[in-house]
Amino acid sequence: MSLDKMKQTNRFWKFVFFALAATLVVITAILSLLWQALSREEGRILISLANDYFLYIISAVFICIAVAFAGLEIIFITYIKPLKKICDEASMIYSSNPSHRITINGNKDIKALSYVINSFADLFENLNKNITEQILAARKKTEEERNLLAAIMAELPQGVFICNKCGRILLFNSLAKKIFSQESKSLKAEYFIGLGRSIFHLIDKELIGHAIEEIQTRLKNEQKSVASYFITPIHTGHLISVETIPILDQKKEMTGFILTFQDVSDDINTYDITHKTLVTLKKELSKHILLVKEELIQSYDKNRMNSSGRLPLIKILDQLPRHHERVSDIVLDAILTKVPLTKLLLSDFLNSMKSKADSQYGIKLNIIHQTENNRIQADKYLFTTALILLFKNLSDIILNNEFNIASLKTGNRIIFEITWQNRLSNKNQINKNQVEKLLYKRFNELPSLFYILKLNKAQLRIICDSFDFCSQINIITRAEFKTPLREKLRPPVIAGSRPEFYDFNLFKTEDENLDLLDTNLRTITYTVFDTETTGLNPDGGDEIISIAAVRIVNLRIAYQDIFEELVDPKRDIPMESYKIHGINYEMVNGKKDIRTILPIFKQFTSNTVIVGHNIAFDMKMLKVKEKTTQIKFSNPVLDTLLLSAILHPVHERHDMENIAKRLGVNIIGRHTALGDAIATAEIFLKLLPILNSNGILTLKDAIKASKKSYYARLKY
Structure with missing residues (x-):
């Protein structure tokens, strides 16, 4: 349907050409029959007359053709062309801009038709306004x-x-x-x-x-x-x-x-400071308790001691470190209440870790014995992944993929004893320094093992022999919280069980796993962008000085999700360009250069279709920077200039101002990158229903139609 619309201008003249050709064929046939009916003498007389009046006959033929052409041109201008324009503008009224009115010069019949359509447009606009007001009134409480x-x-x-x-x-x-x-x-x-x-x-x-x-x-x-x-x-x-x-x-x-x-983060820092303070306090407390005990022993006669050989006060002093440890645990637990450590059944944790270590890295874990029905407090994913990666790094050093792991409970602690069989060669053994380095090594995107242990309130102890070779690693973790925490009850959210308060209803959408070219235009996410430059010659050294973009999500402009940057062009800005966009050298001097901006902009446009007005120029500005920035934009591209030319071929001007005027878009901030990007986004949303009504439904349809436009031949 859109292809037929592009050919409408030529149809009339094709019809005229074939009609004239048919007429000439008929006239020639009639003259041929008449010529055959004439006698030889009558034919000689006609040939003589034709030779005598040849110039007059030719002139008469050309005059007839000119008069016919002028008449047909008048018919085309006063009837055919206005009718095409009426069709385009009428579809614009009901598809995009109800306030648009038809203003066409033509004969009385065309003007009368325009008046009738405009009258219906007034009724249509008023009806739309009334319906909108009723909807707004009904939704007032919901709003x-x-x-x-x-x-x-x-x-x-x-x-x-x-x-x-x-x-x-x-x-x-x-x-x-x-x-x-x-x-x-x-x-x-x-x-x-x-x-x-x-x-x-x-x-x-x-x-x-x-x-x-x-x-x-x-x-x-x-x-x-x-x-x-x-x-x-x-x-x-x-x-x-x-x-x-x-x-x-x-x-x-x-x-x-x-x-x-x-x-x-602040809780972790507070935990660090508090833990260090409590450790220092414990050392000082133990030191002073020892001094007090020595003084007490020296000041009392041994005969006055009780039967157990200890003074009652000394027994109290002996209990102080245990009380200190208990209080320390309570304080540290209280600090990290925001850190969501989960209660994990020890047997499930060990079996899960054993299975993952084997499937991911081929590491065999022998669980020697484990305490029954005990639980640990840990972040399952972080703790499991970190321990498996610790086994992997140990395996790479000692060239042994088999480890023994035993779990023991002592008080409120669970101790994981990790052992392995050392090789005879010292090259394949691991010393204490190597293990300590692993503590601070980052595994993939995870934080260091030391950090993960700290988050899980766990510690690592290295057991070495007399040669400083490591033969065992103990991971000490918490069995349970000292301060009982009530488990939060978190039932699932049922999507249909509460009113809808959102405009973005994307729960039913699938990810972009289908071919984007066959995706409906109404479901695609778009990035609409524009640039301001030092000039109009990308290959001649002109540079981008401003780039801005806005996204369209679910047929709405996401005004809170914009990209806007001034760019240092590392060159002067001509006065001619300054008069257009108002950006001078002082405004961009010292800003990020294009090599810094383009990687960020590429991230902004990822997984979207790029839209612009006369976008061939903007894309050329990006393309000339591929060698210096190593950034290549492979997104599909749509141009509102080409789409407008396809949809409204009877209109001669397809610049942003004229398209916006036809579609009822108010341009704010013209010749600023962000202002033009937002205006282009609004124009594109107005064009979408017209595209759909012309049978252009998918991205492939839009790209195919755009290539047929004359403007698509423009090169920069």
Whole structure:
């Protein structure tokens, strides 16, 4: 249908050409028959007359053709062309801009038709306004509740992300954005937060995957509390405590999940300081107790001692270290109440670790003996992964993939005794220094083993022989909290059991696992961008001085998810360019250069279709920087200039101002990168329903149609 629309301008003239050709054929046939009916003398007379009046005959023929052409041109201008324009503009009224009106010069009939259509457009616009007012009135109470919810979400003491089952962010609050904001001005690509973006760019996918597996197991076992907890470092250098809660539909199938989290970095620092203080206090206390005991023994006669050979006061002094240790545990537990350590059945923990060590690295763990029905307090994912990676590193050094692990309970501690068979060669043995280095080595994206042990309130002790070779490692962890904590009851959230207060309903969307070219235009996430430059010659040394973008998610412009940067071009800005965009050298001097900005911008545009107006120029500006930045943009691209030319071929001008005027878009901040990007996004959203009504439904359809436009031939 869109292809037919492109050919409408030529159809009339094709019809005229074939009609004239047919007429000439008929006239020629008639003349041929008449010629055959004439006698030889009559034919000679006609040929003589034709020779005598040849110029007059030819002139008459050309005059007739010119008159016919002029008449046909008048018919085309006054009837055919206005009718085409009326069709285009009428579809624009009901598809995109109800306030648009047809203003066409033509004959009386065309003007009358335009008047009738405009009258219906007035009724249509008023009807739309009345319906909108009724909807707004009906939703007023819902909007109040929604605003109240938004205010509550903004003031929650915890960060919140709500995601669909594919990990796409559906909702987040201001504290979540604050916690994950990039604090350091590093050269790395920033971690953008926005609706429709993947949560896995912010939190390790394996961590969330482990939490979801744990949740699904609890759902299968019909446990009342199904939430999963973990702790993880994030790119800002902070440590967060995360609670994962499933969202279920009415069929009890998981459609998404909620992540609530808080920064526990200060708690860990406080734990460190308090632990060091308590250790120092214990040493000082032991030292002074020893002195007091010596004084007491010397000051009393041995005959006055009780039958046990100890003074009652000395017995009290002997109990002080145990009391100190008990109080220390309570204090340290109270500090880390935000750190969600889970009660793990010891047998399940060891068997799970044994299975994973074997499947991941081929490491064999021999569980010699274990205490029955005991539990440890630990972050299951971090603690298990860190211990397995410790075994892996030990195995690489000692060239032995078999370890023995025994668990013993002493008081409120569980001790894991890790032993192995040393080789005869000293090269394959490990000394104390090598083990200590492993303590501070980071494993993949995890923090160091020392840090993980500290988070799990555990310690590592190295057992060495007389030659300082390590023969055993003990991991000492907590058996249970001294201060009993009531387990939180976290049932799943049933998605259909409460009112909907959100505009972004993405729970039913699937991840981008289908071919993007065959994806419906209405379901794609877009990045709309624009640049301001020093000039119009990318190959001639002109540079980008400003780049801005905004995202379209679920057919809405995400105004809170924007990209805007001034760029130092490392050259002067001509006055001609300054007059257009108002950016001078002082404004960009000292800003980040294009080599720093492009990696960040590429991260911003990831997994989206790029949209722009006359985007061939902007993409050329990016392409000439591929060699110096090693950044290549392979996203699919759509151009509102080409789309407008396809949809409205009867309109001669397709610059941003004229398209915006036709579609009822108000441009704010023209010739600023962000202003033009937002205007282009609004234009694109207005064009989408017109594209659909013309049979352009998928990305492949839009790209194919764009290539047929004359403007697609323009090169930069």
